[in-house]
Amino acid sequence: MRFAKKCAQFIGDHVEIFSGNHFIEGQLVGANSSVLFVKTESTGYAPEPQIAHVVSTKIGYIRILSE
Numbered sequence: 001m002r003f004a005k006k007c008a009q010f011i012g013d014h015v016e017i018f019s020g021n022h023f024i025e026g027q028l029v030g031a032n033s034s035v036l037f038v039k040t041e042s043t044g045y046a047p048e049p050q051i052a053h054v055v056s057t058k059i060g061y062i063r064i065l066s067e
Contacts, residue, residue: 002033014027040052
């Protein structure tokens with residue numbers, strides 16, 4: 001099974017992704033063959049939720065958090 005297809009099974013779940021020197025936490029909202037899309041939480045730096053585009057070849061790890 002390809003990485004994007006496996007990740008697509010978890011769309012809607014809360015994830016943690018480490019990519020390069022960045023840690024991204026939020027809800028997985030999409031996945032294709034080269035990019036994962038994560039809706040991040042609002043913070044002091046970004047008052048509105050943002051969609052982060054994470055290049056799959058740069059992902060060190062991804063953790064799917066259970067509720």
